[in-house]
Amino acid sequence: MxxxxxxxxxxxxxxxxxxxxxxxxxxxxxxxxxxxxxxxxxxxxxxxxxxxxxxxxxxxxxxxxxxxxxxxxxxxxxxxxxxxxxxxxxxxxxxxxxxxxxxxxxxxxxxxxxxxxxxxxxxxxxxxxxxxxxxxxxxxxxxxxxxxxxxxxxxxxxxxxxxxxxxxxxxxxxxxxxxxxxxxxxxxxxxxxxxxxxxxxxxxxxxxxxHTTLSSANNIGQVLYYVPKRNKIELCLHLLRNEIKGSILIFRRTKFGVDKLEQTLLKNEYQVETLHGDKSQGDRQTALKKFKSGGVNILIATDVAARGIDINELDAVINFDLPNIPETYVHRIGRTGRAGNSGMSYSFCAADEKTYVQSIQQLLQIQIPVEEAHPYPLDPNTKAEIHKSSQTTSNHKKGRKSAASRKKKKRWY
The missing domain is CATH 3.40.50.300 (P-loop containing nucleotide triphosphate hydrolases)
Structure with a gap:
């Protein structure tokens, strides 16, 4: 037609x-x-x-x-x-x-x-x-x-x-x-x-x-890395040095995460720009312009900032943090492999993100290939950390005021 x-x-x-x-x-x-x-x-x-x-x-x-x-x-x-x-x-x-x-x-x-x-x-x-x-x-x-x-x-x-x-x-x-x-x-x-x-x-x-979920994923190479959360930045640097080249879009879940990764990559002398909701309109447009023109080759963004922006000829997408909504994964990796081009998607999965992988694979109806030969493997038996206080009882007996309260301290908050 x-x-x-x-x-x-x-x-x-x-x-x-x-x-x-x-x-x-x-x-x-x-x-x-x-x-x-x-x-x-x-x-x-x-x-x-x-x-x-x-x-x-x-x-x-x-x-x-x-x-x-x-x-x-x-x-x-x-x-x-x-x-x-x-x-x-x-x-x-x-x-x-x-x-x-x-x-x-x-x-x-x-x-x-x-x-x-x-x-x-x-x-x-x-x-x-x-x-x-x-x-x-x-x-x-x-x-x-x-x-x-x-x-x-x-x-x-x-x-x-x-x-x-x-x-x-x-x-x-x-x-x-x-x-x-x-x-x-x-x-x-x-x-x-x-x-x-x-x-x-x-x-x-x-x-x-x-329903483009399957077709859009077909011409995109996907690879999954199981990695402890604390080692994600090291794995990212390892891949940027040895494997991932060209124009790269990295997704992080939070603005804080975007800024933290940007600082690390800049220290390691990578050309980086960022996109998130706290940036002024002028800064966002400048960042996008530099990335599209090849002034920088790495753009780190949150999903909200990156949704709908038109970036063609992207070589790779890195899911630094996996999304909890499986469709979001498809939108992210669909940024590469557009208009019949091939592209690569690299996803980092920590112990507490394993359920997200299951949902994504269910939606795509495929098993994403896992790369085990990397320097920071996650122990397959590691479970998601649940932070619990070691203290089981309160320091203060019922009805008693704490020492701080008795002194009637003026609190700063």
């Missing part, structure tokens, strides 16, 4: 060709016709499957067909809500690329950057608005954004949006748009809270599920 078979208009087909795309992906084949038919849609598909184009192309087509599309005095007709700034920017770039031969104007707004340039663009009028929830509501309250003419609302990466605590903001945005609108919900996973949200805001939606 070609993009022409999806009944897309010539200006879009020309832009797609200029982008170098030949055939639509699975998610595009299934989603585009339904959006063009003005149906509400729930699409479950992981990052890297081409889902931005699955909603961007039909939205551009539907809005291009309106007689007022080429005239001045533009009002917002489509809103795309995205959980992170990086993802919002990426979606905005896609709309600009696909819509370059149309008269439609789009812009991106997000927090963490000066508000005035964003207000300036909005005042001139746009057709398509890509936004993070907080900045969208902020500018709406200040009356720089009017959602009265919105016809299409997209909630992208809905699972991440709810994980980040945006549920009330999302509901507020839905209520600010007209009652009669088309809603498209995209999510990598479909936990109960996403289902619940979908049931309350969508109107008899069409459901699309793209």
């Amino acid at each position: 070609s993009f022409k078979d999806l009944q897309l208009i010539d200006p879009l087909l020309k832009a797609i060709e200029e982008q170098g795309y030949k055939t639509p992906t699975q998610v595009q084949k299934k989603t585009i016709p339904l959006v063009l038919a003005k149906k509400d849609v729930i699409t479950s598909a992981q990052t890297g499957t081409g889902k931005t184009a699955a909603f961007a192309l039909p939205i551009l087509q539907l809005l291009s067909e309106k007689p007022e599309a080429s005239r001045g005095g533009k009002t917002i007709k489509a809103v795309i809500v995205s959980p992170t700034r990086e993802l919002a920017l990426q979606i905005g770039n896609n709309f600009k690329a696909y819509g370059r031969h149309t008269h439609l104007r789009s812009t991106v707004i997000f927090g963490g950057t000066p508000i005035e340039p964003q207000i300036d663009v909005l005042t001139k009028g746009v057709d398509i608005l890509v936004a993070t929830p907080g900045r969208l509501i902020d500018l709406q309250k200040q009356e720089f954004i009017d959602l009265d003419d919105v016809e299409i609302l997209v909630l992208d990466e809905a699972d991440l949006m709810l994980d980040m605590g945006f549920i009330d903001d999302v509901k507020k945005i839905v209520s600010l748009c007209p009652k009669e609108k088309q809603i498209l919900l995209f999510s990598a996973t479909m936990p109960y809270k996403v289902e619940q949200l979908a049931n309350t805001i969508l109107n008899t939606p069409e459901r699309i599920e793209i």
Whole structure:
């Protein structure tokens, strides 16, 4: 099937060709016709499957067909809500690329950057608005954004949006748009809270599920290292010295973990950048730019910071900390081996992460090969450490005040 078979208009087909795309992906084949038919849609598909184009192309087509599309005095007709700034920017770039031969104007707004340039663009009028929830509501309250003419609302990466605590903001945005609108919900996973949200805001939606878990893992070499938690940094350095080369994305569970690993790698003279939620927008964009341009070859990130960012030609992914949600593992390793390229994934498993491996293997329906020939093997009999206090009874008898309390010390906390 070609993009022409999806009944897309010539200006879009020309832009797609200029982008170098030949055939639509699975998610595009299934989603585009339904959006063009003005149906509400729930699409479950992981990052890297081409889902931005699955909603961007039909939205551009539907809005291009309106007689007022080429005239001045533009009002917002489509809103795309995205959980992170990086993802919002990426979606905005896609709309600009696909819509370059149309008269439609789009812009991106997000927090963490000066508000005035964003207000300036909005005042001139746009057709398509890509936004993070907080900045969208902020500018709406200040009356720089009017959602009265919105016809299409997209909630992208809905699972991440709810994980980040945006549920009330999302509901507020839905209520600010007209009652009669088309809603498209995209999510990598479909936990109960996403289902619940979908049931309350969508109107008899069409459901699309793209099961890419197996196919996406097929052209990615996977290897598992059982290693004591305390030796993970040594194992990482050992592999970087001897085996893993090229462009590398390392996942850690926490911001603290990201910073700690960064300090160690910098001390060992590796070129490193980091991505996590505490970094300013400018720092995050600089880090991403340096990594993409080859200024540094190692990027350490948390899942939230890395979700949805577009990184092509990645040689390896290191799961320094294994994720407790098996789908997250698939998203992570899917960052490498994109567009038919091969890639490698290296996972470090400590004693308390063994259950995560079982869940991941169950989802993938494969046994991940284990590499035992490394300097820091984990004793197979080691169980997850449970920290218990050796003290079984209290120092203080019931009803008695402690010595500190009796002195009525003023506590600093």
